[in-house]
Amino acid sequence: DTGVSQDPRHKITKRGQNVTFRCDPISExxxxxxxxxxxxxxxxxxxxxxxxxxxxxxxxxSDRFSAERPKGSFSTLEIQRTEQGDSAMYLCASSPxxxxxxxxxQYFGPGTRLLVL
Amino acid sequence: xxxxxxxxxxxxxxxGASLELRCNYSYGATPYLFWYVQSPGQGLQLLLKYFxxxxxxxxxxxxxxxxxxSQSSFNLRKPSVHWSDxxxxxxxxxxxxxxxxxxxxxxxxxxxxx
Numbered sequence: 001d002t003g004v005s006q007d008p009r010h011k012i013t014k015r016g017q018n019v020t021f022r023c024d025p026i027s028e029x030x031x032x033x034x035x036x037x038x039x040x041x042x043x044x045x046x047x048x049x050x051x052x053x054x055x056x057x058x059x060x061x062s063d064r065f066s067a068e069r070p071k072g073s074f075s076t077l078e079i080q081r082t083e084q085g086d087s088a089m090y091l092c093a094s095s096p097x098x099x100x101x102x103x104x105x106q107y108f109g110p111g112t113r114l115l116v117l
Numbered sequence: 118x119x120x121x122x123x124x125x126x127x128x129x130x131x132x133g134a135s136l137e138l139r140c141n142y143s144y145g146a147t148p149y150l151f152w153y154v155q156s157p158g159q160g161l162q163l164l165l166k167y168f169x170x171x172x173x174x175x176x177x178x179x180x181x182x183x184x185x186x187s188q189s190s191f192n193l194r195k196p197s198v199h200w201s202d203x204x205x206x207x208x209x210x211x212x213x214x215x216x217x218x219x220x221x222x223x224x225x226x227x228x229x230x231x
Contacts, residue, residue, distance in 0.1 A: 004160070031217065042121075042207050042221030043161070056218065091160060106219060108153075108160035 002026075004109035006092050012115045013082055020078045021112045025094030032075050033106060034067055036060065037089040046090075049075060050097070082116045089113050119144045121208050123222035130198050131230045138193040138225050140208030148210040150191040151219065152182055156204045164206075167191065178202070203229045 005024045013019050025032050031050050035043035046065070048056045051072040061067075064082075069075040079086055090113075093106040120143045130136055142148060149168050153161040165176025172184040182193045191208060205226045209219040 033218065035219075040223065042209070042223050043219070044221070045218035048217055058218075093161075105151075105163055105166065107163070110158070110160040 004092055004094050004107055006090075006109040006112050008112055009110060010113050010115075012117065014117050015082055015084060017082055018078065018080045019082060019114065020076055021090055021092075021114075023075045023077070023092030023094075023109060025073070025075070025092070026107055028096065029094035029107075030072075030097040031095045031104070031106075032069055033093040033095075034075070034077050035091040035093065037091055037111070038087075043091055046077075079114075082114075084116045087114055087116045119148070119210060119212055119220050121210055121220055121222035123206075123208055123225050125225045126223070127226045127228065129228040129230060132200050133197050136193075136195045136198045136202070136227070138206050138208075138227070140191045140193065140222060142189050142191065142208075142210045144189075144210060144212060146212075147186065148212050150182075150184060151209040151211070152176065152180070152191075152193045153207045153209060153221075154178075154204045155207065155224075161207065164193070198227075198229055200229045200231060203227055 007022045033048045034046040037043040047067050049069040064080045067077045089111040091111045093108045095104040095106045122141045151166045152164040155161050164180050165174050167174050167184045175181050205224045207224045208222045
């Protein structure tokens with residue numbers, strides 16, 4: 001069990017560019033979550049997958065954001081036409097499906113810190 | 118809407134002193150409650166969680182938390198703080214109605230003086 005990994009750990013980009021982040025969950029974890037954390041705040045939920053199905057999206061996830069989990073394993077989060085307000089830490093978490101109830105623990109990765117200049 | 122309040126943005130304690138970090142939630146029923154810790158540049162590590170049963174829960178690193186329904190609180194405590202406990206602490210709730218996302222407070226940054 002190597003934990004949740006995220007790549008890259010840091011990304012600096014210019015406004016208007018597209019960026020893509022990758023998350024590899026703990027193996028055999030069915031559920032995968034993306035959160036965004038801005039300075040001085042707690043993480044905010046963005047979206048959630050169960051296997052390859054994207055089951056919930058936050059209103060924070062504007063049309064410029066898209067997330068995929070094509071084979072139910074790793075996930076990508078893409079931000080198109082980045083804006084300075086997108087600067088944040090993007091956290092990924094995964095959890096196992098425990099008997100169909102939401103009692104499972106979410107395990108977080110180290111995050112990708114994005115800076116948009 | 119569900120919300121989590123951590124009233125203290127920063128707390129400073131001396132090494133060896135006791136610690137209590139406050140957390141209040143707003144939710145109609147009993148949610149699932151969590152405390153996470155985040156060290157600089159790191160992701161979140163789960164300290165402890167409450168689902169049901171005994172309202173005093175034990176976690177890792179010597180931490181404990183007590184759920185008080187009447188006060189809608191889930192305060193985190195440690196009897197003797199170590200310098201390595203300096204970090205940011207987040208309280209989180211997950212509604213028990215089947216939703217899966219976590220709702221986090223804004224965090225409390227803990228500094229430990231030698």
